[in-house]
Amino acid sequence: MRPTCGVQCRTATSASALAEQEHREELSTGLPITSMDKNQVAVGWDMKTWSRFHHQWLRDHCRCSECFHPKTMQRLVNTFEMPPDIQPISISSTQQGLKVVWPSFATAADSDEGTMLNKRDQQVHEHESVYPWTWLRRNSYDPAMPMAEKNKKILWGSRIAQSPPTVEYEDVMKGDKGLLKWLTNIEKFGFSFVSGVPPTPEATEELTRKIAYIRETQYGRFWEFTSDLSKGDTAYTSIALGAHTDTTYFTDSCGLQLFHLLSHTGDSTEASAPSSLGGATLLVDGFYVASILRELHPEAYKILSSVRVSAHASGEKDTSGIYSTSETGFPILQHFPPLPSNPSNSDSSTLTQVRWNNDDRSVLSSLPPSVVPKFYDAIRTWHSLLSSPDSEYWVQLEPGTAVIVDNWRVLHGRSAFTGKRRMSGAFIGMDEFKAKARGLREREGEEASSKMDGEAGVWSVYC
Ligand SMILES: C[N+](C)(C)CCCC[C@H](N)C(=O)O
Numbered sequence: 001m002r003p004t005c006g007v008q009c010r011t012a013t014s015a016s017a018l019a020e021q022e023h024r025e026e027l028s029t030g031l032p033i034t035s036m037d038k039n040q041v042a043v044g045w046d047m048k049t050w051s052r053f054h055h056q057w058l059r060d061h062c063r064c065s066e067c068f069h070p071k072t073m074q075r076l077v078n079t080f081e082m083p084p085d086i087q088p089i090s091i092s093s094t095q096q097g098l099k100v101v102w103p104s105f106a107t108a109a110d111s112d113e114g115t116m117l118n119k120r121d122q123q124v125h126e127h128e129s130v131y132p133w134t135w136l137r138r139n140s141y142d143p144a145m146p147m148a149e150k151n152k153k154i155l156w157g158s159r160i161a162q163s164p165p166t167v168e169y170e171d172v173m174k175g176d177k178g179l180l181k182w183l184t185n186i187e188k189f190g191f192s193f194v195s196g197v198p199p200t201p202e203a204t205e206e207l208t209r210k211i212a213y214i215r216e217t218q219y220g221r222f223w224e225f226t227s228d229l230s231k232g233d234t235a236y237t238s239i240a241l242g243a244h245t246d247t248t249y250f251t252d253s254c255g256l257q258l259f260h261l262l263s264h265t266g267d268s269t270e271a272s273a274p275s276s277l278g279g280a281t282l283l284v285d286g287f288y289v290a291s292i293l294r295e296l297h298p299e300a301y302k303i304l305s306s307v308r309v310s311a312h313a314s315g316e317k318d319t320s321g322i323y324s325t326s327e328t329g330f331p332i333l334q335h336f337p338p339l340p341s342n343p344s345n346s347d348s349s350t351l352t353q354v355r356w357n358n359d360d361r362s363v364l365s366s367l368p369p370s371v372v373p374k375f376y377d378a379i380r381t382w383h384s385l386l387s388s389p390d391s392e393y394w395v396q397l398e399p400g401t402a403v404i405v406d407n408w409r410v411l412h413g414r415s416a417f418t419g420k421r422r423m424s425g426a427f428i429g430m431d432e433f434k435a436k437a438r439g440l441r442e443r444e445g446e447e448a449s450s451k452m453d454g455e456a457g458v459w460s461v462y463c
């Protein structure tokens with residue numbers, strides 16, 4: 001017997017009579033007004049704001065437990081068994097959301113021979129879907145109704161030093177609330193300190209894993225490094241490193257990077273103040289600097305947003321081989337959707353990633369000759385803004401305070417140093433970071449109004 005969709009099914013005649021009665025009610029209940037024609041359902045959010053949803057879109061997006069697996073959150077309804085011209089038997093506004101009664105058709109659950117209903121039974125069992133209003137509004141595509149971004153980015157310059165975003169280690173380790181605060185800091189500012197971290201590799205790794213599993217690279221998983229050239233990269237020296245993002249030579253650059261200075265002592269045995277030994281950390285908000293570049297040097301902005309730059313890492317070529325993006329290259333400033341050739345201030349392209357490491361930049365071999373001088377002018381302008389006192393935030397890390405950066409937005413660097421310096425940290429993938437933040441947010445119930453569990457199925461804001 002085919003499982004029903006967990007709600008009462010009705011025969012066609014009673015459904016339309018009931019819908020008529022419900023329609024009269026909805027006008028008096030302040031619920032969104034609904035109507036339909038042969039292709040779409042219209043939802044009136046207020047007298048001026050309407051959304052339209054194609055019937056097949058609605059049926060394909062039913063989230064009841066028969067159409068959408070309640071645990072795996074994967075589609076079960078067979079999109080391709082659904083008649084392209086499917087039409088509701090009835091629609092109505094309810095407190096729970098838009099209710100639609102559909103004619104039945106075979107679904108994935110029915111594809112198994114043993115459960116196929118005979119034709120008569122199929123006609124009796126309509127299928128009822130309920131679409132929560134907030135889910136519908138968030139997923140409106142005609143027109144699109146993007147919800148106000150909850151955690152708008154806060155761009156910053158050197159003055160962030162006055163009150164840098166910080167969370168307590170204890171809070172992060174204690175539970176979801178503290179962890180979400182940390183991740184929200186990263187979403188807003190592109191970085192966050194964590195104070196009170198035991199200055200050990202073990203505690204630092206455990207802290208990192210509160211977000212997600214570590215992204216392993218040619219440098220290992222969780223790393224401790226010092227100036228011993230144990231790996232073929234200048235990070236393993238004591239020279240100064242200008243503001244850069246890491247792994248520009250990966251198609252998918254690492255999303256987050258955590259740093260925790262475990263110790264820094266002079267060459268001789270007496271104690272020495274870390275600051276006298278150098279090794280200060282530099283942070284720069286690449287989105288802040290890009291916003292200035294776009295405003296003051298639009299031509300340079302366009303070049304950094306269009307020229308495809310390749311990068312490489314070949315310091316471990318005997319073991320990990322040669323990483324290179326020379327086949328494709330990526331723009332220094334990546335947008336979604338891609339920046340149009342003649343960007344206007346009003347265009348909807350959003351800067352999504354800064355990919356900049358001048359030390360790892362490979363041979364420029366694909367630029368038209370006429371563009372070469374313009375490219376150098378553009379990166380010189382970019383570099384001058386990145387390295388301006390207004391952009392640079394210098395901080396002397398100390399054991400006990402870790403810092404994590406969004407490696408797609410915030411550039412980091414360091415001053416040269418002497419003495420024995422042990423830095424530790426790890427990379428985390430951008431997808432893993434975002435997935436964790438979404439999961440915490442849903443669990444925190446911040447989207448409670450968009451989520452409904454129970455008979456009508458499981459509704460999540462994101463899927
Ligand atoms: C962090 N750790 C020292 C392990 C690796 C540093 C990698 C630095 C490399 N030039 C890049 O930009 O990716």
Ligand SMILES: O=C(O)CCC(=O)C(=O)O
Binds near residue numbers: 235
């Ligand atoms: O040693 C540091 O403080 C930073 C090193 C660095 O820039 C990197 O690992 O990418």
